[in-house]
Amino acid sequence: MADETSRWGFETRAIHAGQEPDPRTGSVIVPIYATSTFAQDGVGGVREGGYEYSRSANPTRTALEQALAALEGGKHGLAFASGLAASDVALRSMTRPGDHVILGNDAYGGTFRLLDKVLTQWGVEYTSVDLSDLTATRAALRPTTKVIWSETPTNPLLGIADIAALAAVAAEGGAKLVIDNTFATPYLQSPLGLGADVVLHSTTKYLGGHSDVVGGALITSDDDLRDKFAFLRNAAGAVPSPFDAWLVLRGAKTLALRMERHSDNAERIVEALLNHPKVTKVYYPGLPEHPGHEVAAKQMRRFGGMVSFSVAGGEEAALAVAARTKLFILAESLGGIESLIEHPGKMTHASTTGSPLQIAGDILRLSVGIEDGTDLVNDLLKALD
Numbered sequence: 001m002a003d004e005t006s007r008w009g010f011e012t013r014a015i016h017a018g019q020e021p022d023p024r025t026g027s028v029i030v031p032i033y034a035t036s037t038f039a040q041d042g043v044g045g046v047r048e049g050g051y052e053y054s055r056s057a058n059p060t061r062t063a064l065e066q067a068l069a070a071l072e073g074g075k076h077g078l079a080f081a082s083g084l085a086a087s088d089v090a091l092r093s094m095t096r097p098g099d100h101v102i103l104g105n106d107a108y109g110g111t112f113r114l115l116d117k118v119l120t121q122w123g124v125e126y127t128s129v130d131l132s133d134l135t136a137t138r139a140a141l142r143p144t145t146k147v148i149w150s151e152t153p154t155n156p157l158l159g160i161a162d163i164a165a166l167a168a169v170a171a172e173g174g175a176k177l178v179i180d181n182t183f184a185t186p187y188l189q190s191p192l193g194l195g196a197d198v199v200l201h202s203t204t205k206y207l208g209g210h211s212d213v214v215g216g217a218l219i220t221s222d223d224d225l226r227d228k229f230a231f232l233r234n235a236a237g238a239v240p241s242p243f244d245a246w247l248v249l250r251g252a253k254t255l256a257l258r259m260e261r262h263s264d265n266a267e268r269i270v271e272a273l274l275n276h277p278k279v280t281k282v283y284y285p286g287l288p289e290h291p292g293h294e295v296a297a298k299q300m301r302r303f304g305g306m307v308s309f310s311v312a313g314g315e316e317a318a319l320a321v322a323a324r325t326k327l328f329i330l331a332e333s334l335g336g337i338e339s340l341i342e343h344p345g346k347m348t349h350a351s352t353t354g355s356p357l358q359i360a361g362d363i364l365r366l367s368v369g370i371e372d373g374t375d376l377v378n379d380l381l382k383a384l385d
Helices: 001-007 010-016 057-074 083-094 109-122 132-138 162-173 225-235 242-252 255-274 293-300 314-324 373-384
Strands: 076-080 100-104 127-128 145-151 178-182 198-201 216-220 277-285 306-309 340-342 363-366
Touching: 001 057, 001 314, 010 057, 010 083, 010 306, 057 216, 057 242, 076 083, 076 127, 076 225, 083 109, 083 145, 083 198, 083 216, 083 225, 109 127, 127 132, 127 178, 132 162, 162 178, 216 225, 255 277, 255 306, 255 373, 306 314, 314 373
Parallel strands: 100 127, 100 145, 145 178, 178 198
Antiparallel strands: 076 216, 198 216, 277 306, 306 363, 340 363
16 A cells, blocks of 8 residues: 555645545545543553554544545654654654754754753753855754754745755755754645654644644654654653544645645745835745746745745834734634734744844744635735825
8 A cells, every 4th residue: 555655646646645445334534533541451561553552553643644644655654743742752852961963053942942942951052044145044054953843835935945955955064954844735745755863843834724733743754753753752652642643634735735825825824924115025936036936946846835925124023913804713723724923032932032043023924824815915905004
């Protein structure tokens, strides 16, 4: 089945990988196995699948993990209770006290907080670097560097890193390359195929797609890393419930269709913002003038549904725009069917204040949904005007 799955198109994998009809009832949708434990036929006599306790494994979660692995072109998928739970397990599995991590200088505030406020207390060191600058990245390598952690596109400035080139730098330094693929999704970008060792997702976002679930995932083809991740996940217990796994599995089925609409609408929003006198800069890798455009065009199918922009008049003006939208809901998170607007400096990235990763106060971030594109453009223009 694994070999056959690899030959399927993306949309087919999203609907069928790991999701065969239930052998007992014929249900075409994977059941929600809402159980904490499984009967054994004698001590140690676990039944088909080897299930014994749902923290260790659950059939609904297994189906999701197989689907995620297939979508990312990886060998192993592991689901978690949140994206940060996945990040925590990845970092603690790959580092020890005294080790060093290279982090992009534009990164999700939660990842920065995890490294800066939690793992440093455990003795892990980190350096923030512009990962689009390979010379600077290479210069940041130390003998103790174990991980290069990159988002591409980045959150919230939509910076682009060359995954294949970063993979080469990581290999030179004996480090592992982790790509947070949350913004791009496996539909738009395949980091493992470009040399990354691990792909991370907040499945809360585009994979779940409906703003009704919190989850995370790690995907890798490295057997040793998979074993380390699985051991720590089981030992620490940061697992999703069967229902949460089912919700992400359901959302992933329509990922391809949604990402096309997200991208269509984002392109219309970008076009409208570029011509507006109250917008001083638009951050979107689909723009030819974007410094990472050529790399993004090479490694991405399309440029996605995330857009950031700077508002003339500074932070006060930006906050006023965010307060005036009607269809763009003022809220954290991203990747759902509905459009969201947020002020990163005071919301998702508040933890970076005072650090090299601090976000300017005039910047707003949009998660462009799948509503009518004309309605979204009009809503944003009214808020700006």
